[in-house]
Amino acid sequence: MSEQDAIACLRIEIREWLAQNLPGNWRERQRGDDVAGFLAMQREWFGKLVEAGYATPHWPSEWPGGGRSLAEQIALFEELARGGAPRMSLFFVSLYHAAMTLVECGTDAQRARHLPAILKGEVWCQGFSEPGAGSDLAALRTRAERKGDRYIVSGQKIWSTLGHFADQCLLLVRTDSSGPKQAGITFLLMDMKSKGIDVRPIRQVTGDEEFAEIFLDEVEIPVENLVGKENEGWKVAQVTLSSERGLTLVELTERMALSLWRLVLAATGGTGDTAALDVSVARTVVDISARIEAMRAMLATLMENRIAGREAVGDASILKLAYSRLSRDFTALGLRLQGFAAMRDTGYVLGAGYETGNWMFDFLNSYQYNIAGGSNEIQRNIISERVLNMPREK
Amino acid sequence: MTSATDAMRIDPEEMRDAARRLLADKVDRRAGWEGRPDAGKALEADMGELGWFQLTAPEAQGGLGQPFDVLAPIYEEMGKSLAPVWLSSTMAAIDALNAAGTADAAEAITAVFEQGWRIAPLILPSGQSLARASLPMVPGVPGATHLLVVEEAGGAGALVAATAPGVTLAEVETWDLGRAYGSVVLSEVGDVACRLDAAQVLPVLRAHGELALAWDSIGGAAQCLAETVEYMLGRQQFGRAIASFQALKHRAADHKVAIELARSLVVRASDVFAVRGEDWQVLATQARILACEAYAAMAEDSIQLFGGVGFTWEYNPHLFLKRALVNQIIGGSPDELRDRVAADVCRRAMASRT
Ligand SMILES: Cc1cc2nc3c(=O)[nH]c(=O)nc-3n(C[C@H](O)[C@H](O)[C@H](O)COP(=O)(O)OP(=O)(O)OC[C@H]3O[C@@H](n4cnc5c(N)ncnc54)[C@H](O)[C@@H]3O)c2cc1C
Numbered sequence: 121m122s123e124q125d126a127i128a129c130l131r132i133e134i135r136e137w138l139a140q141n142l143p144g145n146w147r148e149r150q151r152g153d154d155v156a157g158f159l160a161m162q163r164e165w166f167g168k169l170v171e172a173g174y175a176t177p178h179w180p181s182e183w184p185g186g187g188r189s190l191a192e193q194i195a196l197f198e199e200l201a202r203g204g205a206p207r208m209s210l211f212f213v214s215l216y217h218a219a220m221t222l223v224e225c226g227t228d229a230q231r232a233r234h235l236p237a238i239l240k241g242e243v244w245c246q247g248f249s250e251p252g253a254g255s256d257l258a259a260l261r262t263r264a265e266r267k268g269d270r271y272i273v274s275g276q277k278i279w280s281t282l283g284h285f286a287d288q289c290l291l292l293v294r295t296d297s298s299g300p301k302q303a304g305i306t307f308l309l310m311d312m313k314s315k316g317i318d319v320r321p322i323r324q325v326t327g328d329e330e331f332a333e334i335f336l337d338e339v340e341i342p343v344e345n346l347v348g349k350e351n352e353g354w355k356v357a358q359v360t361l362s363s364e365r366g367l368t369l370v371e372l373t374e375r376m377a378l379s380l381w382r383l384v385l386a387a388t389g390g391t392g393d394t395a396a397l398d399v400s401v402a403r404t405v406v407d408i409s410a411r412i413e414a415m416r417a418m419l420a421t422l423m424e425n426r427i428a429g430r431e432a433v434g435d436a437s438i439l440k441l442a443y444s445r446l447s448r449d450f451t452a453l454g455l456r457l458q459g460f461a462a463m464r465d466t467g468y469v470l471g472a473g474y475e476t477g478n479w480m481f482d483f484l485n486s487y488q489y490n491i492a493g494g495s496n497e498i499q500r501n502i503i504s505e506r507v508l509n510m511p512r513e514k
Numbered sequence: 515m516t517s518a519t520d521a522m523r524i525d526p527e528e529m530r531d532a533a534r535r536l537l538a539d540k541v542d543r544r545a546g547w548e549g550r551p552d553a554g555k556a557l558e559a560d561m562g563e564l565g566w567f568q569l570t571a572p573e574a575q576g577g578l579g580q581p582f583d584v585l586a587p588i589y590e591e592m593g594k595s596l597a598p599v600w601l602s603s604t605m606a607a608i609d610a611l612n613a614a615g616t617a618d619a620a621e622a623i624t625a626v627f628e629q630g631w632r633i634a635p636l637i638l639p640s641g642q643s644l645a646r647a648s649l650p651m652v653p654g655v656p657g658a659t660h661l662l663v664v665e666e667a668g669g670a671g672a673l674v675a676a677t678a679p680g681v682t683l684a685e686v687e688t689w690d691l692g693r694a695y696g697s698v699v700l701s702e703v704g705d706v707a708c709r710l711d712a713a714q715v716l717p718v719l720r721a722h723g724e725l726a727l728a729w730d731s732i733g734g735a736a737q738c739l740a741e742t743v744e745y746m747l748g749r750q751q752f753g754r755a756i757a758s759f760q761a762l763k764h765r766a767a768d769h770k771v772a773i774e775l776a777r778s779l780v781v782r783a784s785d786v787f788a789v790r791g792e793d794w795q796v797l798a799t800q801a802r803i804l805a806c807e808a809y810a811a812m813a814e815d816s817i818q819l820f821g822g823v824g825f826t827w828e829y830n831p832h833l834f835l836k837r838a839l840v841n842q843i844i845g846g847s848p849d850e851l852r853d854r855v856a857a858d859v860c861r862r863a864m865a866s867r868t
Contacts, residue, residue: 410801
């Protein structure tokens with residue numbers, strides 16, 4: 121069977137599986153005001169995906185569900201998005217950032233301990249950012265001192281997505297302040313149940329509490345939880361940060377494409393007839409749909425290049441910036457179409473991509489793509505310096 | 515459309531190399547702006563000799579039966595070099611005549627190679643017809659031996675010799691001195707080379723034209739960005755290159771993103787057009803909208819980024835700007851294009867319901 125046929129088969133298989141397994145009521149069960157319901161639904165859905173082998177296509181083949189090609193992973197994400205499945209919000213950091221960091225940089229013991237646990241639902245968070253170290257991540261100051269077979273860690277992390285639900289944390293700490301700032305950083309795995317940890321959820325602009333502050337007061341972390349070598353954590357962090365390899369954008373773009381059509385249907389009373397739309401709205405729909413199609417095409421090219429090992433410097437930044445700006449304009453269109461009704465807080469669905477049901481929520485939420493994971497301005501620095509070869513910031 | 519077997523497919527990248535060589539050798543991009551003799555005719559003759567007009571024509575008519583893929587790099591390189599010819603006029607006409615599928619139309623295609631016909635497409639807005647039409651600024655009219663006239667609303671179409679009774683052509687001066695334009699007046703034209711069904715030829719004529727403009731814009735925008743950044747690297751103020759000011763770097767980065775995003779859609783729309791795949795007409799129009807917008811924004815900003823010299827005739831940013839703005843509006847403004855496809859775009863929403 122050719123690779124293309126294999127992918128077509130996989131798509132059919134997933135669609136059939138979704139028809140059997142997608143809980144029809146997941147939106148009701150992931151209401152924003154019902155955190156317990158959200159957690160239960162996410163665990164149930166994750167369990168089904170693991171069982172079917174759909175949660176870990178990107179893992180190496182010796183692990184359950186692993187060994188799928190990048191093309192298959194893309195197909196899987198597209199089908200889940202098109203099939204209207206909930207996002208794997210609660211487990212995304214576990215499956216991608218944590219697992220891939222361990223696969224590439226961890227010890228056998230670390231993998232043996234955590235990968236099976238992740239499959240059973242271990243939740244991870246990422247403790248990189250600090251109040252004083254955001255875009256300038258390498259300026260982080262949370263201190264770790266080695267005492268015998270443990271590190272003693274004190275400091276503060278912030279913006280950790282899912283921090284208050286997490287069992288484990290990917291932690292960046294400073295172990296040396298004498299040299300260049302990147303040189304003294306160490307990568308540790310931290311059990312969130314350790315003594316000395318205080319986690320406080322932070323309420324977001326949407327009213328939702330999705331990320332948290334983590335205060336660390338002489339937290340003891342065994343040396344066996346060191347990933348890579350001491351003072352060489354910066355390299356490991358780069359692996360973590362590139363672990364999802366563009367798949368998030370593939371998924372989000374597919375979800376946006378579907379949401380645009382839902383929006384158009386809602387605005388035209390289910391007819392899709394432009395006569396029902398204001399001319400300037402119809403024109404904006406044409407532009408947004410053009411940009412979504414362009415994003416899809418650009419992502420497909422990036423993924424092809426990744427598979428072939430010829431990705432160019434800055435490609436990922438160009439994609440991220442294109443996407444983040446599109447997300448602002450797309451949700452602005454939703455806001456405009458939902459009109460005054462969007463100003464009422466009617467509740468929302470968690471983990472639903474762009475289908476939370478309230479466009480004010482989505483509009484506010486879209487800032488996250490423009491800020492997190494390297495803000496738009498940081499992407500512009502990268503593009504101008506590394507792609508256009510303009511002089512570097514000092 | 516293609517009829518070449520895979521073995522006979524020309525590698526588009528080879529076409530790009532050939533185009534680059536020819537254009538580097540023959541294009542004097544400031545000729546029109548400095549009143550130097552128009553090099554367009556000679557360049558078009560070279561293109562004819564290289565067999566470019568044959569590229570996408572069917573083999574039965576003496577063509578090479580290549581898919582649109584081989585034209586895309588040529589159009590892009592022409593945009594980069596600011597080439598002073600409207601190659602796409604005759605090329606789009608060939609595609610449209612092929613779509614008509616009649617014996618007369620097939621003969622007309624052969625005449626392009628054998629008798630050197632150069633065809634300018636003419637889409638008549640509603641209210642105009644062969645009996646009475648007037649268009650103020652048509653690409654490629656000076657030098658055209660024939661007009662491919664199609665009524666947008668009425669459904670009639672015809673190939674008409676430029677010398678036929680009732681046809682009056684005149685070269686017009688425009689802001690885009692890099693390419694030639696002419697006015698066309700039709701008055702009771704009865705003597706036609708062949709009649710065509712607009713329903714068959716119009717969509718192909720349009721989509722080919724949109725994609726050619728899109729590629730010209732992608733090439734032009736990328737070249738304009740490269741030249742702008744190069745200038746910024748060389749120009750010193752406050753003791754440093756202006757390219758080191760972050761406010762300017764970020765603008766350059768935004769243009770790069772807009773150009774690459776548009777390019778991705780143009781590539782996709784071209785692939786779909788080559789096989790007349792799903793939504794080929796809509797995609798071609800959307801591709802042109804994005805590409806022309808990116809080009810116009812880039813060229814507008816280029817003048818500002820060059821500063822005082824950007825305001826002069828001597829420097830080149832205005833060459834790009836004037837071409838970009840014509841690309842954006844010729845044959846339909848961005849809003850007209852949006853209105854043309856909006857219904858089809860929104861109809862896709864219905865297909866998404868499963
Ligand atoms: C929803 C969300 C989830 C997140 N999840 C996590 C997580 O799970 N784990 C984690 O560790 N972190 C997480 N983050 C943190 C995120 O990575 C940081 O917010 C981001 O890196 C920006 O840092 P900052 O917030 O300190 O902003 P700052 O760095 O202070 O930036 C403020 C402004 O200054 C601009 N700026 C900064 N430097 C430059 C420069 N050199 N040139 C031009 N402009 C500049 C920025 O673009 C921004 O507009 C999350 C953030 C968000 C919003």
